[in-house]
Amino acid sequence: MKISDLAERTGLTAHTIRYYERIGLMPAAQRDRSGHRAYDERTLVWVEFLGHLKTTGMPIRDMLDYARLRAAGAGTEGQRKAMLARHRDAVALRVVALTECLDVLDAKIAGYGD
Amino acid sequence: MKISDLAERTGLTAHTIRYYERIGLMPAAQRDRSGHRAYDERTLVWVEFLGHLKTTGMPIRDMLDYARLRAAGAGTEGQRKAMLARHRDAVALRVVALTECLDVLDAKIAGYGD
DNA sequence: CTACAACTTCGAGCGCACTCTAAGTCAAGC
DNA sequence: GCTTGACTTAGAGTGCGCTCGAAGTTGTAG
Structure with missing residues (x-):
């Protein structure tokens, strides 16, 4: 696969x-x-996984930490798992915050009438 | 209220x-x-409302469009409502995307074992 | 009266994540 | 053999959203 294909x-x-x-x-x-x-x-x-991290708002510097652990190979699984778990929890919090904001937006939109 | 209070x-x-x-x-x-x-x-x-727009990822240039409509006053309610509705829909899509990513993250985390 | 913190304006600087340009190489099709 | 287009490198430029610094003014507490 060439770079243009990827x-x-x-x-x-x-x-x-x-x-x-x-x-x-x-x-x-x-x-x-x-x-x-x-x-x-x-x-x-790998690139698709990076895409998931990016979609969920992980900064590149954190992706780099993860990539370095991955490159280091065996023995870093625990750290990688912990990193992802922390990130997962942060994303879950953001989903909650966004959902609350959706309610605010809906109320505001409703306030404009028809 | 002084600027430091705000x-x-x-x-x-x-x-x-x-x-x-x-x-x-x-x-x-x-x-x-x-x-x-x-x-x-x-x-x-107003600032708190801007905060909601910011939390939901609205770029400042779009907030400016909204702020200008607001400043223009009566007659722009329809446009403002339409803007917010479009934004609301975009945010709802992002919540769905994030939720899907949470599943991917959970699967990956589970893959690391204990 | 003096010290000090909080305010003012203007403009420069920063961190992030790309995004693009320039100049050059290489393989394939006509 | 020549054109075309995708590739290569190094490095500069872009857009966003702040963030900070310098230099000066003002109100309050001791």
Whole structure:
């Protein structure tokens, strides 16, 4: 898979994918004989997971912490699990806050009449 | 109410409140005899409402559109209601997306075992 | 009278997450 | 053989939403 294919399948741009590699969010890509990046399905899964973290508002610096633990391999599972659990709880709180805001918005909208 | 009081009651800083006024998110404040900004309860309500829009991810440029309609007064209620309704729907979609991501996170966390 | 905190304006600076440009390389199709 | 287009690098630029600093004024407490 070339960078343009990965871009299409993830919704990122090739620019953004190179940026992610540069800052360490993605491991250095394999290269084909002409020096172009060549990706496999495992990379796709990783980028999609990063997408979930991004959707839920995790800052890149935290994704980097997670990526570094992942790169460190065995022995870091506990820390990774704890990180994700903390993040999960924060997201759940945000869902509650958003739901409350929806009520406020609905009330305001209703207040405008027809 | 002085700017420091409004700051304390809204959780914003005085710097941010002046910034909001500068860009047009808040109407030019009344001044006391020494030139200091003096706020009433209505301003507090407005800032709290801006807080709801911010919490739900509305960009400042959209808040500005809303603020301008509000400043224009009567006759813009329909547009304001439509804006809020569109925003409400977008927020509802985000809540759904976040909830789906929570499931993904839970699955991932469970995958790490104990 | 003096010290001090809180206010004022203007404008620069910052952190985040991209986003784009320039200049160059390479493989495939006509 | 030449054009086309996707790739490569390094580094600069962008938009958002603050955030801070400098320099000056004002009201209150001791």
